[in-house]
Amino acid sequence: MGVFWKDRQRNFLGANQYFLDYYGLTLPEVIGHNDDELGLNVHPENFQESEMQLLEDGVPVKERGKTRSRGRIREIMILKAPVYDQDQIVGLIGFFMDITNTSKQINRLENEAARDDLTSLKNRHNFARDFNYLTGKPILAMMLDVDH
Known part of the structure; x- marks a missing residue:
């Protein structure tokens, strides 16, 4: 699990x-810089907003996002919490883990649960749910076995 800590300006103090x-970095390359300067994240504004909010209100953050690791886009799960010194928030500590493979497996399972194996069309449960969501009305579906 990756661990890092930052000051109130979101600059790395250590990792x-x-x-x-x-990330293929050395400690001197990291210290004193932030994610944006190092180009670590695909959508840095999301992480920046959540960290600024955490540093303001002290509420821990759990989020998913995409990062750049050694030239590849990876998906990570991050937990961040404030660091206090005499009741003042002085920075944050974060923990992350790569969930790229897990995320792909979840997407595959969700797709399998929503589609018919033979035709790859939405199955009746998924079709009815989507139709009801779009129209606000229930639907009746009839299925025929055409080969007999």
Whole structure:
């Protein structure tokens, strides 16, 4: 699991070896810089907003996002919490793990649960749910077995 800690300006104060190996960076390259300067995230504005909010109100954050790791786009799950010194928020600590493979498996399972194996069309449960969501009305579907 990657671990990092930052000051109130969102600049890195440190990171563990997993973090450094994951991004292919050294500690001197990281310290004093933020995610945006290092180009770590695909959509940096999302992480920036959540970190600014955390530093303001002290509410821990759990989020998913896309990051750039050694030239590849990866999906990560991040947990961030405030760091206090005498009742004042002085920074944050974050923990992340790569969930790229897990996310792909979940998407595959969701697709399998929503589609017919033979035709790849939406199955009756998925079709009825979507129709009801769009129209606000229930639907009646009839299925025929045409080969007999």
